[in-house]
Amino acid sequence: MNTELTNALATVTLVDAFYQYEQTRPDDIFLRQPVGDTFIDFSWAETGRQARILATYLQSLDLPPGSPVGLISKNCAHWIIADLAIMISGHVSVPFYATLTADQLRQVMQHSGCPVLFVGKLDDWPATKAGVPTDVIGIQFPEYGPIDPDLVQWNDILDRYRPMTGTFRPAPDDLFTIIYTSGTTGNPKGVMMQYRAMAEAIEKTRPMLRHDLPETRFFSYLPLCHIAERNLVEATCLMTGGTIYFAETLDSFARNLAAARPTHFLAVPRIWTKFQLGILAKMPQKKLDLLLRIPIVSGLVKKKIREGLGLNEAKLILTGAAPMPTSLIRWFRALGITIQEAYGMTENLGAVSMMPPNQVKDGTVGKLYPGVEVKIDPVTGEIAMRSPWNMLGYYREPELTAQTLRDGWLYTGDVGEVDADGFLKITGRVKEMYKTAKGEYVAPAQIEFGFSDNNLIEQICVAGQHLPQPVALVVLSELGRSVNREQVTESLSATMNTLNPRLHAYERVKKVVVVRDTWTVDNNMLTPTMKTKRNVVEAHYGPHLEHWYERDEVVVWE
Incomplete structure (x- = not known):
């Protein structure tokens, strides 16, 4: 059934795909929301019923066509239903990170001008609520926390309104979504994407994203407001008629993943590192190496590890959003887990290149997708790319748009x-x-x-703009914190001594500084997508850098 849309025109939108499966497979399960050891299941028909009722409510508000409608929640079934409701009501979906502080939410709410905000699964809604302008209409998801009487309740809407009649079909050039970047170097920017862009990207990448499978299952846990999860999980599932499973909590993550047995799985490098440490905690490297050298036993060990992770039926395993250590990719490859690195950014739907599974070249991010052109600036080395799915521009930011989009080329900053x-x-x-x-x-x-x-390191930031040589600031991993200081010092020194001869003289690291505090979203050192906010980290430690640089020891402890 997943090939029903394969021969369709590239302008088949996500809304068209949803209508297709809503009609042809109404009783099949589309969304599976875990609750303890059970699931709340949403069929294609039930998803359509709720989305259509919510669309009726949105239309009753008499908003101008194509109004931006906000959505803030952790991943859950209702996130997908709300997103569909926004689309089929003729409005524009504007999702926000569930980890935003009140001040951060206020900034993107004011910039986007959303008159309506869906509020879902959040850790501390009372604290976040302060960032919502008072004239915004809030709609609260059911199931995920105490009822806020100031918000319109999802279930009340379902009780009081009828499903939207007819089918709204957006034109390919209509605005599909505004995706706010995570704000690595400043305020988040609202990337405008048309329906055509997503349709074109999907059409060109079908073979690589394995639309050919007879059944597709997805596990959703990375932020759905990020382009990688929105593309691989939501969009690919809608186009293949698959099923999306969700993670209920951090504690239930492993159990939820094992239950999903996804055919498609995406994880950022930090997740892969945690998987590795979990495996090595049960089976030390020396024992693992020994077992992998025994032919029959090797196959059994690999199978057990894949089953333990819940990846025994995965056909497409991806990493992205940050560089993946080549050693880590090779480590998993030795276990029969081939991780394909993908490269892209919000501004091009995350679709620039991907590693071919049968033509791996470590140290690269693979080959360009069909339809993508790349050129390298001869002076700066900056990558510029051109594709049918480049963004329309940054919302309400014409100057930033002009800096990034030039003569049809998107300048990536990489x-x-x-x-x-x-x-x-x-x-x-x-x-x-x-x-x-x-x-x-x-x-x-x-x-x-x-x-x-070096698996003793969890996070690193090289700094030293006003120093003769760079300094590496590092946060230790869980493993690094479990061994004594002398071993850590020896390991970090050895890594630095191995690396420096491969660098230009002016790039060689003078000191490694082990800092006390982990960099997190809460202390503003990381973006919601777990990227280091380099300017914030450098500003925080800047006053100490010269003192650390002058110390005698090579590895300095804060």
């Missing part, structure tokens, strides 16, 4: 190169490059990547 075999390699970020006290330009990302094989 520095990289394309090799003779057509593989793309990312070597840094234009804005992150800085000039040392000696006047030489340093690309921190490449130096940081050189430390990625």
Whole structure:
């Protein structure tokens, strides 16, 4: 059944796909929301019923057509239903990160001008609520927390309104969504995407994203407001008629993943590292290496590990959003888990390149998708790309749009190169490059990547704009915190001594500083997508850098 839309035109929108499965497979399960050891299931028909009723309510508000409608929640079945309701009511979906503080939410709410906000599964809605303008109509999801009497209740809407009659079909050039970036270097920007862009991207990447499977299952836990999850989970499921499973809590993550047995699975590098540490906690590396050398036993061990992770039926396993250490990719590959690295950004629906499963070239982010063109700026090395799914622009930001979109090319801000075999390699970020006290330009990302094989390190930020040589600030991993200081010092020194000879003289790391506090979203050191806010980290530790630099020891402890 998943091939029903394969031969359709590229302008089949997500709304068209939803209507297709709502009509042809009404009783099949579309969404599975875990509650303890059971599930609340939503068939395609039930999803359609609730989305259509919510669409009726939205239309009753007499908003101008194409109004931005906000959505803030952790991943859950109601997130998808709300997103569909916004689409089929003729409005524009504007999802926000569930981890936003009140001030951060206020900024994007005011910038987007959303007159309505869906409020869902959140850790502390009373604290976040302060960021919502008083004239905004709030609609609260059921099931996920105490009822807020100031919000319109989802179930009350279901009781009082009838499903929207007819079918609203957006035009390909209509605005589909405004996706706010995570704000690594400043205020989040609202990326405008048309329905056509998503349709084109899906059409060109069907073979790589395995639309050919007879049954597709997805596990949704990374933020759905981020383009990677929105693309791989929501959009791909809608286009294949699959089923989406959700994670209920952090504690139930492993159990929920095992129950889902996804055919498609995406994890950021930090998740893969946690998986690795979990496996090694049960089976130390020496024992694992020994068992993998025994032919029959090796196969049994690999199968057990895949089943333990819930990935025994996965056909597409991806990583993205941040560089993945080559050693970690190879480690999982030795277990029979082939992780394909993908590269892209919000501004191009996350679809620039992906590693071919049968033509792996470690150290790169794979080959370009069909329909993508890339050129490298000869002076800065910046990657510019062109595709049918580039953004329309930044919402209400014409100057920023003009800086990023030039003559049909999207300037990514990433520095990289394309090799003779057509593989793309990312070597840094234009804005992150800085000039040392000696006047030489340093690309921190490449130096940081050189430390990625050391599993005692959880987070790293190379700094030192006003120092003669760079300094590496590191946060220890759980494993790093479990061993004594002398072992950590020895390990970090060895990594630095191995890395430095491979770098230019002006790039060589002078000190490694072990800092006390973990960088988190809550302390504003990380974006909601777990990317380091380099400017915030550097500003926080900046006053201490010169003192640490002058210390005698190579590894300094804060």
